[in-house]
Amino acid sequence: xxxxxxxxxxxxxxxxxxxxxxxxxxxxxxxxxxxxxxxxxxxxxxxxxxxxxxxxxxxxxxxxxxxxxxxxxxxxxxxxxxxxxxxxxxxxxxxxxxxxxxxxxxxxxxxxxxxxxxxxxxxxxxxxxxxxxxxxxxxxxxxxxxxxxxxxxxxxxxxxxxxxx
Numbered sequence: 001x002x003x004x005x006x007x008x009x010x011x012x013x014x015x016x017x018x019x020x021x022x023x024x025x026x027x028x029x030x031x032x033x034x035x036x037x038x039x040x041x042x043x044x045x046x047x048x049x050x051x052x053x054x055x056x057x058x059x060x061x062x063x064x065x066x067x068x069x070x071x072x073x074x075x076x077x078x079x080x081x082x083x084x085x086x087x088x089x090x091x092x093x094x095x096x097x098x099x100x101x102x103x104x105x106x107x108x109x110x111x112x113x114x115x116x117x118x119x120x121x122x123x124x125x126x127x128x129x130x131x132x133x134x135x136x137x138x139x140x141x142x143x144x145x146x147x148x149x150x151x152x153x154x155x156x157x158x159x160x161x162x163x164x165x
Contacts, residue, residue, distance in 0.1 A: 005035035009043060018043040022050055026057025029122040033058040033146060034115045034153050041157040051150060058121050058146055065125035066135050090130060092118075097127045104133060105141045112145025115152055121145070 005025060012021045022045055026036030033054045040050035073090065076082040096118060099107040112124040121142050128138035 002038065005031050005039050006042070008035070009039045013043070018045050019049060019053055023053045023057045026054040027060055029061075030120075032120045032122060033149050034120065037150070037153040037157045047154060047158050051154065055146060055150060059143070062121055062125050062139060062142055063135075065122065066129050066138055069126055069129045089126070093123060093126045094130060096123065097131060100124075100127050100133075101131065105137055108133070108138060108141040109144040109148070112142050113148025113152070115149050115156075120149070 008025050008028070008031065009021050012024060016024075018040075021043065022036045022040040025031050025039050026033050028035070036054035036057060037050055040047075040054065045053075073086050076086050096111070100111055101107070103110075108124055108128055111119050111127070112121050124142050124145060125138070128142070133141075
């Protein structure tokens with residue numbers, strides 16, 4: 001993830017401001033808020049600026065995923081070249097859904113909040129949509145998860161990495 005975030009920062013950084021790079025990275029699947037805060041620290045964006053940029057960037061895709069992903073997947077499955085890819089995405093997402101199924105609200109919050117590979121708001125939203133969790137409950141749960149991830153990644157990116165770099 002670090003390499004991908006750095007590549008995005010270097011590539012986009014030639015054309016737009018550091019703040020815009022951080023915002024865009026926070027909206028990208030896989031990188032999300034975690035990558036945004038990491039890049040923000042590397043680009044010397046003050047934490048007080050980086051946090052709102054990353055949170056807003058990470059929140060923007062959530063309602064679209066929750067509302068439309070099932071219909072998009074259903075439509076894409078009708079096109080033969082996409083069928084296997086969509087089934088693989090669904091299988092992978094549902095394979096990570098055990099704790100969310102069991103604990104629903106807090107399971108989803110922890111899934112989004114603990115910065116591990118394959119977790120985050122994108123995957124959490126996909127799982128919530130596939131499990132048909134109430135949209136209001138899913139959004140609040142994911143916002144709590146994003147807040148947790150913000151605290152953890154701020155400490156990691158600005159605290160520990162700041163001391164090392």
